[in-house]
Amino acid sequence: MELSQLLRERRSVHTFEDRPVSPELVMELLETAIWVPNHRMTQPWRFILTYGEGRRKIAEAVRKIKESKEPDPSKKKEVGQKFYDKIMSIPMILTVLMKEDPSLIVREEDYASTSCVIHNFSLLAWEKGIGLVWETYGWLHESIFRETMGIQPGEKVVGNLHIGYPAKIPPAQPRIPAAHLITVFDQA
Numbered sequence: 001m002e003l004s005q006l007l008r009e010r011r012s013v014h015t016f017e018d019r020p021v022s023p024e025l026v027m028e029l030l031e032t033a034i035w036v037p038n039h040r041m042t043q044p045w046r047f048i049l050t051y052g053e054g055r056r057k058i059a060e061a062v063r064k065i066k067e068s069k070e071p072d073p074s075k076k077k078e079v080g081q082k083f084y085d086k087i088m089s090i091p092m093i094l095t096v097l098m099k100e101d102p103s104l105i106v107r108e109e110d111y112a113s114t115s116c117v118i119h120n121f122s123l124l125a126w127e128k129g130i131g132l133v134w135e136t137y138g139w140l141h142e143s144i145f146r147e148t149m150g151i152q153p154g155e156k157v158v159g160n161l162h163i164g165y166p167a168k169i170p171p172a173q174p175r176i177p178a179a180h181l182i183t184v185f186d187q188a
């Protein structure tokens, strides 16, 4: 597939077939995805790959978080179970972490590079028929989740990528043409 077609046709995918994704394939794609521009070559990223029975760790952590936040005691169990089931319905989750440099400038550059890794990975996956969505829900920053995943102080959770074979591909969301957003200086 032409790169331009791949870029235009990729979508964020939210619902997946009940079909496993090969961890070997994901690792192979990730090895290519990390070839991003990276000022100072800090390579600040780290990844946690969760699938199969491993998903129960995340599902249990989310259950605890959601139960603790539900004010109505009669609804706690139901709400916790809903989020537990949601996590268990996702074939694979890639948690993307980034070392947070004390310098704001370096941190911003590092976040830009890590975002490039994620998008590279997302395009490579799409080329193989695998969909994903980059999720940044609030509970990524809860201590229960961090402890469950062994996330160290000074590591930023950039996102959870929900990965799987798409059950449904959402329609494209329109983009403002770049031509409407560009200022050109071509004369003195």
Ligand SMILES: Cc1cc2nc3c(=O)[nH]c(=O)nc-3n(C[C@H](O)[C@H](O)[C@H](O)COP(=O)(O)O)c2cc1C
Residues within 6 Å of the ligand: 010, 011, 012, 013, 133, 134, 135, 136, 137, 170, 173
């Ligand atoms: C930094 C970032 C965070 C995102 N967080 C979420 C999220 O928490 N939940 C979600 O459904 N989509 C999330 N998305 C996906 C966007 O909603 C999606 O890219 C956008 O709707 C455009 O759709 P498309 O990717 O199919 O073109 C995120 C995307 C980015 C780049």
